[in-house]
Amino acid sequence: MSDWKKNIETLYFQDNGVIPNHPTLPVLLYKNVWAEEALHAESLLNRHGWGNSWLNGVFNYHHYHSNAHEALAVVSGFVKLILGGEHGQKVYLQTGDVVVLPAGTGHKRLEASADFRIAGAYPGGMSYNTRTGEENDRAKALQEIQEVPIPDTDPVYGQDGPLMEIWSGKKP
Template structure:
């Protein structure tokens, strides 16, 4: 599916001492990419080899995945997230918006509409963990984040696209 490549934003987050983030790889925000047909969101992610997918919400506490990158695509409604930890960036997402979080990137739901639903998926269908920044997990998560490979595909554009271009520069 040929999607327009405008309206893509990037954010970099440094380790804040609790949430490690991923200072080498940017968060990618694709605005309104799939707004015309959000019902196909999960199947489109899967067709681009981002699997182990689900449709639900986002936790209301800071968390991250140290062993997998994650894509979140809004299927309905709106959500305000904070990315990167307590002093991170607030982002507003609505139907059709997609955010790609490199392994280690903190995220938390601040507010959402009652009809909010989001699809999540992972490159190659990776099984993911959920971490909160507990002090005892830090040495292990830093190793895990470092070892997560760059995906073979962009969740929106497939075999090419901003993720591959930007992330292959950063690793």
């Protein structure tokens, strides 16, 4: 079994009428993959072809990006997020964890440690929007989600990572 297969979780979310989530692609949760390298998470994401990066936190309101997938890597501290919208799933992330959110996936910070910092990046350095589930954005958002291509690389493992297998429909 590939080493990465032991440390990855897939989470599927359905459209809840406000937050569309992605109709087919799961969230990928990589636990403790960069424990030693967490301080360099932003440059590691960039090295694997995920750019337009930043270092900051996560908004404390439900939001999603309809025109780009997003990788979030915890640089320091911990955060509890809710994914998928108001009645989604709570996840706990700590230093060294990475989560990849397919376009349309709702996310919100519920709590975080004082030292929490996270790096975010997008495949190929794509520009991203921020949507909050406004009714007048919905039709455009649903169309944009369908048009976002599968990335060329996995943000953690590069060319041969789990994203390439899982998101292309192959079983890991």
